[in-house]
Amino acid sequence: MEMKIPPVAPDQKQETPFVGRPMQRIEDVSLLTGRGQYGDDVGVKPGTLHAAIVRSPHAHATIDRIDVARAEGMPGVRAVLTGADIAGWSKPFVVGVKAPMEMWALAMERVRYVGEPVAVVVAESRYLAEDAADLVQVEYSSLPAVATIDEAIGPDAAVLHEAVGSNVVSDRHFRYGDPETAFASAPHTVELTVRYPRNSCTPIEGAIVVADYLSPEEGYDVSSNFMGPFSLHTVMALALRVPGNKLRHRTFRDSGGSFGVKHAVFQYVVLMCLASRKAGAPVKWVEDRLEHLTGLTSSTNRLSTIRAAVEADGRITALAYDQFDDCGGYLRAPEPATFYRMHGCLTGAYAIPNLLVRNRVVLTNKTPAGLVRGFGGPQVYFALERIMQRISVELNIEPVDVYRRNFIPADAFPYKAAAGALIDSGNYQRALEVASTEGGLAELYARRDKARAEGRLFGIGFAAVVEPSISNMGYITTVLPKEERAKAGPKNGAIASATVGIDPLGGVNVVIASAPAGQGHRTVCAQVVADVLGLHPDQIAVNVEFDTQKDAWSVAAGNYSSRFAGAVAGAVHLAAVKLRDKLATIAAPQLGCEPADVVLAGGKVHRKDDPSRSLPFLRMAASPHWAPGLLPEGVEPGLRETAFWSGSTLAAPDDEDRVNTSAAYGFAFDVCAVEVDRHTGRVRIDKYMTTHDAGKILNPALADGQIRGAFAQGLGAALMEEFRYGADGSFQSGTYADYLVPTTCEVPDIDIFHIETPSPFTPLGAKGLGEANNMSVPPCIGNAVADALGVADLTLPLTPSKVMALIGTDEPPPSAGMAQPAAAPAAAGKGGKALAARGEVVFDASPEAVFKVLLDPVALAKVIPGCNALDPAGENRYRADVTVGVGMIKARYSAEVELSELDPPRSLRLAGAGLSAVGSARGSGLVTLEPQGTGTVLRYDYSAEVSGKVAAVGSRMLEGAAKIVLGQLFEQLGREAGGTGGARPAAAKRGWWHRLLALFGVKA
Amino acid sequence: MKPQVFDYARAESADEAVALLAEAGEDARILAGGQSLMAVLNLRLAQPSVLIDISRVPDLNYVRNDGKQLVIGAAATQGSVEWRSQLASEVPLLAQAFPHISHFQIRNRGTVCGSIAHADPSAELPLALAVLGGQVVLRSRRGRRVVEASDFFQGMLMTARAADELVEEVRYPLAQAGHRYAFEEFSGRHGDFALAAVAAVVTPDSIRLAVGGVSDRPRVKTWGRVSGADLDSAINDFAWELGARDDHHATGKYRRQLVRHLGRTAIEKALA
Secondary structure, eight states: OOBOOOOOOTTOOTTSOSTTSOOOOTTHHHHHTTOOOOTTTSOOOTTOEEEEEEEOSOSSEEEEEEEOHHHHTSTTEEEEEEHHHHHHHOOOOOOSSOSSOOOOSSOOSEEOSTTOEEEEEEESSHHHHHHHHTTOEEEEEEOOOOOSHHHHTSTTOOOSSTTTOSSEEEEEEEEESOHHHHHHHOSEEEEEEEEEOOOOOOOSSOOEEEEEEEETTTEEEEEEOOOOOTHHHHHHHHHHTSOGGGEEEEEOSOOSOOTTGGGGHHHHHHHHHHHHHHHTSOEEEEOOHHHIIIIIOOOOEEEEEEEEEEOTTSOEEEEEEEEEEEOOSSOOTTTTHHHHTTGGGTTTTBOOOEEEEEEEEEOOSSOOOOOOTTTTHHHHHHHHHHHHHHHHHHHTOOHHHHHHHHBOOGGGOSEEOTTSOEEOOOOHHHHHHHHHHTTTHHHHHHHHHHHHHTTOEEEEEEEEEEEEEEEOTTGGGGGSOHHHHHHHOOOOOOOEEEEEEEOTTSOEEEEESOOOSSSOHHHHHHHHHHHHHTOOGGGEEEEOOOBTTTSOOOTTOSSOTTOIIIIIHHHHHHHHHHHHHHHHHHHHHHHTSOGGGEEEETTEEEESSOTTSEEEHHHHHHHHHHOGGGSOTTOOSOOEEEEEEOOTTOOOOOTTOOOOOEEEEEEEEEEEEEEEOTTTOOEEEEEEEEEEEOBSOSOHHHHHHHHHHHHHHHHHHHHTOOOOBOTTOOBOOOSTTTSOOOOTTTOOOOEEEEEBOOOTTSTTSBOOOSSHHHHHHHHHHHHHHHHHHTOSOOOSSOOHHHHHHHHTOOOOOOOTTSOOOOOOOOOBSSSSOBEEEEEEEEESSOHHHHHHHHHOHHHHHHHSTTEEEEEEOSTTEEEEEEEEEETTEEEEEEEEEEEEEEETTTEEEEEEEEEETTEEEEEEEEEEEEEETTEEEEEEEEEEEEESHHHHHHHHHHHHHHHHHHHHHHHHHHHHHTTTOOOEESSSTTOSOOSOHHHHSOOO | OOOOOOEEEEOSSHHHHHHHHHHHGGGEEEESSOTTHHHHHHTTSOOOSEEEEOTTOGGGOOEEEOSSEEEEETTOBHHHHHTOTTHHHHOHHHHHHGGGSSOHHHHTTOBHHHHHHHTOTTOHHHHHHHHHTOEEEEEETTEEEEEEHHHHEEETTEESOOTTOEEEEEEEEOOOTTOEEEEEEEESSTTSOEEEEEEEEEETTEEEEEEESSSSSOEEEEEOSOOHHHHHHHHHHHHHHTTOOOOSSOOHHHHHHHHHHHHHHHHHHHHO
C-alpha cells in the first residue's frame, strides 16, 4: 500500500490531480502584504467598549472583599464586573469529571492560581480600563499554596477544593491483557520515572473576544479566535444559561496561530459576554502577552513511572504506567483529556499485548492546563521513548534492533492495540529503513565514533511515535467508570462537515466548520474540490469564517487533533462529490448519456466516451439557477451540498475500557545526533531527520511546513521552554525573556522523509501530521543527550545549566587565602525558591538606640525605604504606604508592617506584607543586635515571597532587588539610630544591596 | 499592557532637555531609544510623570573620535556606532560586543547612553565601558561632571546619575598599541540577556578581566601577566567573588563555570 510521493513539477498540467501537489497557499498574499483579517484588525460596532481583567497576584487565597468604588468612579469607566454579578447570570463550567468543585468565569470567594480573573473593568479605551483595573481594591487572605504534584499528593497538602477533600480528583486503574504474568515471567524489567514540564506553543496573537449581549430574546453574539473543539460551545452556552442558538459564535477569517492553546479562549468568551451584559454595550478584549503566558493555559505537567517487561532480545511483553497529571487550579474542559486522548495507543508503535495503567488527576495552584499542540503525546512519549533508550542501554542491544523487534508488523494493520486503538495503516519497518539508508544512519554512527575518539560528547537518539488524528468525541468518557458512562449515555464519533455550493455564474464556494490558524486550509480545500469538479483551484472560493448560527457543524467541529486532512478535507471531498453527482444528473440528458458517464475535467463537462460532446462548466453549472424548470425530473432545485462525515471506527469505550481514541494514526520515526559542549553544557543539534507516514499527503509543501513548525516547538520543549513557578506558586515566566522560545537563530534545518500508507478509514486516505514532532522531538533529543553523557535521568528542558550539572564536573574551590564570600543563604521555603537574604551591618549606635528606632513609628517611617505614610494598626503593627523601586522601576504598595518576637535590645522579627498594582509581596526576617565596641552589629536573615506581575516579568532581578531594598533599610536604620553617623556595611563598601526589595519583596 | 498617563516633551536641544529634567523632578524619564523604557512603561513597572524625548536632539546625536576616545552622544543609536567602518580599529572590544546585544533591529533603535544609564547587570555596553576604564559625562542645569565608569555603576539598575542629570555622552578609550581585546558571552539564545559575559584586555604587563551578568554590575579585576595554573586560580577566585546566585535560568555554580570558561577563552583569544 505504501508509495513514495512522486515529485511534481509546479507547471504540471491538470491531468494529474491537484491533491498531492505542493501548491502555494491562497492565504499567503493577504498574510504577507499585511491584509490579514485578524481579530484585532476587524472593525467593531460603534460604541464598543474595552475590557481589562483584574487578576489574582496570589496562587492561593481567599477573597475577603472587592472594592470597585474608585474604579467605577473613574471617568470613562462603564462597568466593573465581579463574581457577585456573574452568579446571577451564569453557572460554573461543566467538566468531564464529576466532583464537587466549581470553576466560574471569575473567581468566587477564592483564587487558585496567579492570574486568575477576579474582576473585569469595562471602559471606553483599554488604557482607561487598565488605569481603573489598578484601582480595584481586592483584599485577600493568602493560603498555603500547592506548587507541585509531589506536594499536592502529600498528606499535609493544602486542599484546593475543600469539598473534594483531596487534590487528587480522579484516580483510574486500567488493565489490558495479563500484565502481571508478563512482568512475572519476563527476564528483565526496566523502569524509569520522568517528569514532563509545563510549557506551551505560544502563538503570536493572543486571545481576542468581541462579545455583545443583544437581549434576553436574542442572547449573545460573539466573535473570537476560539478554535474549538465546538463541544466547548455547549460548555459556554450552559455556563451562560442560554440555549446554544442564543450564543452565536463567529470566528475571524485569520488567526495568528493557535496550536491548541486557543481552545482556552472559551473561558473568556463567557467572561466577556457577561461583561457586555453588565456594561450594556459590546465589549472587546485583547489578551496581552503577560496575560497569555500567565493565565490562559499550559500543557499539563506529568510525573510518570513507566515499567517495561522485556525479553532477552529486547521485545517488550508488557508496559505499566503510573501517571499523575497536574491540571492546575481547576479542572477545565477538555481536561483531563491530556491523559485520555492518548489512551488507546499508550503502547505506541509497538505490538505489546499487556498493559497496566493508573491515571491520577491532580490539582495544584497553577494555571489550568489544557490543549497544547501534540496534546497528551509529549507526556506519553517522553516516558515511552526514554524507556526504549533505557532498554537498549540496559540490555546492550542496538536501538534500531529494539525498535525493529517491537514495531507492529507491517502485515498486522489495521492493528488493534491493547487499550483499544485501531491503528489503521502503516509500515514502521519501512520508515526505519528509510532513516537507515536515505538518512545515512551509518554515517552518523561514524561521526559519533570519530567525535568520541576526540573526547567530544556526542550522542545519537531515536524516537518513534504513533500520532493520533481525528479524536473520538467519546474518548474523554474513558475517565468515568463504565457504570457512570452508562448513566451519561454513549459518546463517540468525530463529525466533520463541509458545504460546497455553486453561484449563479457557476462559481464554486466552499464553507467548512473548522477554525484554521494559518495552516492553509483554504488552499487544500480548493485543491480537493478542483479535482472533483474538474476545475482549477483558483476558481474555488473557500470561506473559513465559522458561524454557529449559519454553518453546518457538530460537536467535533474546530481546528484540533490534526483532524483537517483526514476529516475536514474528507468531508469537503464528500460534499463536492455529492454536488458533482447532481451536476452529472443534470448534464446527462444534455449530453445524451447516463449520469455515470458524465466526466467533469478541464473546466468542461463531457461524455466519458466522447470528450467532444461537452459543455463549459460555468455555463452548465450556472443554468440551474436561471432555469430550474428545466431540471430533469426528480432533481431538486439548488446547487449546494453539505456532507457530514464521522469515523466509522469510532465507538464509545467498551466495557473493558478499550477505546479507539482516534480515527487515524500517523507515524513518525526520528533520529538525531547531538554534540554537548562540555564547557558550557550547550546542546548542539548535529543532525535531525524525521520520517513521516501520514497516509495520503494532500499538499507536500504544507505538510513539510507543519513538520518544520512542530520540530521547532519540540526543540523548544526539549531545550528551553518551561513555565516556571516559585515554591509559593508565584508564576515566573511572564515575558519572552523568561520563557525562552527558539527563534530562527536556534532552529537547525532538518531532513524530512515521507512514506505513504493511506488510511482505509478516511475519505482521502489522509491522516494528520502536524503534531508528531511535538511528541517525538523532546524524547529524541533527550535520548541523544542521554547517549552522549551516559546518564539515565533527564529533566526537560535541557538548559545548558542543567546539562552542565549532568556532565557533573568537580568545581575548583576558591583559593585558601581568599575571603570567603558570604555563604549563599540556605534556600528558604518549601521548594527552595523563595528569596532569601542574610547579612550584617555595623552601626555607630548602641543596640538600645537601634531598637528604639524600630519601636518608634516616626523614626521607623524614616527607616523604611520609600515610606509615604505609616499609621499604627495595633501594638507594633502598622499600615504603611510605601513606594519602592530600583532604577526606573517603581511601585507603590499598600502594606502591613509588624514587629514581633521582641527581645530588647537583642532581637526582633520584622515582617511585612504588601499589595500593589504589580503584585503582592511579603517577607519576614529575624534581626539580631549585638554590641561591638560602642556600636552594634546587626545581623538579618530574611526570606520573602513575591508574586504577581513583578515576579512574572522580573524574576531575573528579584533576588538582587530584594537585597537592594534590605540594604537601604538597614543603612537608613543605622543613620537614624546613630543620628548622623550612618551604617558601615560590614563587607564591601557599597555592598550590593541597595534598594528595591519592597517592590519585589520584603516589604519592610 | 498599556502605560499609565504621562506627559511627553520633545526636547529640541540638550539645554532644553536638562532644563526640562530640572523642572520635572524625580519622576521624569529620558526617552532615547526606548528599548528598555517602553517595555517597562507598558508593564506599568514605572510611572514617570513626564517623558523627555531626546531622540531628535541634533546636538546629542554624535559619534566622534577625538584621538583618545570614541565619544558617543546621548541620542546616538547603537547601530550608528556599530556600523562605523573603523570601529574594529578604534574600539575593537565594542566591535566584538555589539553582535551580542539583542538583535540588530533593537540596536538600530537603542542608544549607547541609554544602555549605560539603565545599567542592566547583563548589558554588554556597561561591561565594555568598565573594562576599558571609560567615562560618563553627566549634565544638568547645574553643570557638567565626568564620572569614571568604576564610579558610575553602583548596582543593579543603579548609577551615580542624579535625578536631574542627563547622561550626555559616554567615552570609550580608543585601542592602545600593544593592548589586545576580547569579548565572549553566553546566553540562552542569540541576543538574550547574558548568563555571563566577559571582556578581557591584555597589556604588556597586565591582564584585565571584566564580568557581566553574574554580579549586580560589571566587575573588573586586574592581574599581572599571570599564566597557566595561576591564571586559572585567579579567574576561579574572581568567579567565586562575584557571588553568583541561582535563578530559573542557571545555577550560581553554572555561572561560575561560565566565568572560568569564558574568562580563560577571552584571555587566550586576546593573547593569540
